[in-house]
Amino acid sequence: MLAIPPMEKIEYPALEDVDGWRAMIAAYEETVGAILGDRVSNAPVETDERDFGDFVAYMITPIGLADDDRRVYLDIHGGGFINGAGESCRAMGIGTALRVGARVWTPDYRMPPDHPFPAALDDCMAVYRMLLGERRPDEIIVGGASAGGNLAAALMLRARDEGLALPAAVVLLTPGSDLTGSSDSLQTNLGLDPLLRGDGMPAFLLYAGGRDLTDPYLSPVFGDFTKGFPPAILTTGTRDLLLSDTVRLHRALRAAGVPAELHVTEAGGHGGFFGMAPEDEEITREIRRFVDAHWNAGDT
Secondary structure: OOOOOOOOOOOOOOOOOHHHHHHHHHHHHHHHHHHHHHHOOOOOEEEEEEEOOOOEEEEEEEOOOOOOOOOEEEEEOOOOOOOOOOHHHHHHHHHHHHHHOOEEEEEOOOOOOOOOOOHHHHHHHHHHHHHHHHOOHHHEEEEEEOHHHHHHHHHHHHHHHOOOOOOOEEEEEOOOOOOOOOOOHHHHOOOOOOOOOOOOHHHHHHHHOOOOOOOOOOOHHHOOHHHOOOOEEEEEEOOOOOHHHHHHHHHHHHHOOOOEEEEEEOOOEOOEOOOOOHHHHHHHHHHHHHHHHHHHHOOO
8 A cells, every 4th residue: 555654743834824834735745745756656557647627637557457447446545635636646546556456547636725625525526427427337436545535435425415326336545534533543542653643633624614524525424324325445453543433434334234344454553554564465455355346246
């Protein structure tokens, strides 16, 4: 799994300090984008991009993929709703394409401080609508990690509410399902998670732009899953700051009768072990098994 590298504890600007947010985000993207770009510089993929007007989306195709392979994975990047743009977005999409062995579309969605909610969700919806125009729903799988997991779950709720067909499955990797900050592991795993080193609430408030944080499009754990949701796989670790967010979302899905798997790695933090441990390989195998099974289900 290609995860954003750990950084020092973030000191957020005041919510109204737009220039301060821009400067902090730019410095982070410059550092992390270079790191992630180096990791995939020789990856066996072809990349292209499509202009959606307000944003671009990258299309990433593994070398050797058959021309008639219609499987597509909509990958929504993480980064705490404020990071992961540009080169970071493209690099994380490459990592996903190699992990699932299929064509990936990843939106470089708009983010705060200039574009708060619902801009990011609007952009993900635009790409999903485009894919529905080119593929059968059972040929599509949607996934995301962290903030991307939040957006992937919110996308499913909104697509359903707007009457769109749902994809074959959804992959939710340590998803931030509750932006209200009420999950238990936000306290019990504080200081234990090697990636998430503090309270992300300032970024959540910036992203929400004054909206109620219990809105299911912001905090999907509060959604009504009885009205339809695709089969899901969720992953986390015992030291993940978002362990409870993931577990609570899994239980909500199960309570609504949605087929949902939960995989928890011992001692794993947010994002696992940064691709450097056998546990990461195990999770990758589980994800590949899951997506292959659900794409193949559409051929029967």
